[in-house]
Amino acid sequence: DSGVTQTPKHLITATGQRVTLRCSPRSGDLSVYWYQQSLDQGLQFLIQYYNGEERAKGNILERFSAQQFPDLHSELNLSSLELGDSALYFCASSAGLANYEQYFGPGTRLTVT
Amino acid sequence: GQQVMQIPQYQHVQEGEDFTTYCNSSTTLSNIQWYKQRPGGHPVFLIQLVKSGEVKKQKRLTFQFGEAKKNSSLHITATQTTDVGTYFCAGPSGAGSYQLTFGKGTKLSVIP
Numbered sequence: 001d002s003g004v005t006q007t008p009k010h011l012i013t014a015t016g017q018r019v020t021l022r023c024s025p026r027s028g029d030l031s032v033y034w035y036q037q038s039l040d041q042g043l044q045f046l047i048q049y050y051n052g053e054e055r056a057k058g059n060i061l062e063r064f065s066a067q068q069f070p071d072l073h074s075e076l077n078l079s080s081l082e083l084g085d086s087a088l089y090f091c092a093s094s095a096g097l098a099n100y101e102q103y104f105g106p107g108t109r110l111t112v113t
Numbered sequence: 114g115q116q117v118m119q120i121p122q123y124q125h126v127q128e129g130e131d132f133t134t135y136c137n138s139s140t141t142l143s144n145i146q147w148y149k150q151r152p153g154g155h156p157v158f159l160i161q162l163v164k165s166g167e168v169k170k171q172k173r174l175t176f177q178f179g180e181a182k183k184n185s186s187l188h189i190t191a192t193q194t195t196d197v198g199t200y201f202c203a204g205p206s207g208a209g210s211y212q213l214t215f216g217k218g219t220k221l222s223v224i225p
Contacts, residue, residue: 042201043201045215048212098209101158104148106155
């Protein structure tokens with residue numbers, strides 16, 4: 001158990017819909033990262049928050065957005081969903097801003113039908 | 114942008130055989146991290162290497178960071194079925210970058 005929690009575990013929704021994925025980092029960790037992992041693909045970095053502020057952005061689509069709240073939990077919002085958005089979405093947390101090991105949550109499996 | 118390549122993509126070994134996966138970066142890395150993802154699981158941090166030429170061991174696993182800090186390897190001696198999974202290397206996406214670029218991983222299968 002990494003100490004990072006993600007909800008929900010599974011999500012099935014239709015194209016065009018909007019969903020919110022939730023992540024609670026390990027106690028004391030200030031950085032939260034979001035990754036997308038498609039079938040047989042590596043981990044694609046989406047976005048990083050540190051202590052409530054966005055600090056790095058990867059290949060995140062404009063239809064996707066995220067935020068980190070004062071209690072440090074984070075939400076990833078995916079809108080106008082397409083079939084290609086079906087993937088595993090992982091949240092990870094780390095103690096600091098950079099060059100720290102990341103602890104991954106169990107992931108949310110999103111299926112868009 | 115920075116690229117991290119891993120080879121091989123897949124490796125099937127007989128239990129007891131050794132296994133090595135290689136990671137190459139297009140740029141010099143300040144550090145490299147290795148993660149393991151079991152089937153159906155999430156990536157788990159294994160180790161971080163920082164120094165040029167660094168070698169670290171964890172039981173049957175040996176991690177190396179190249180002298181030029183552009184490549185790394187993970188070697189498993191006498192594989193066991195518990196070693197099954199995908200091994201990822203990851204490095205900072207650029208100088209001073211806050212994000213990691215992950216390789217596509219090497220998927221290890223161990224035949225009992």
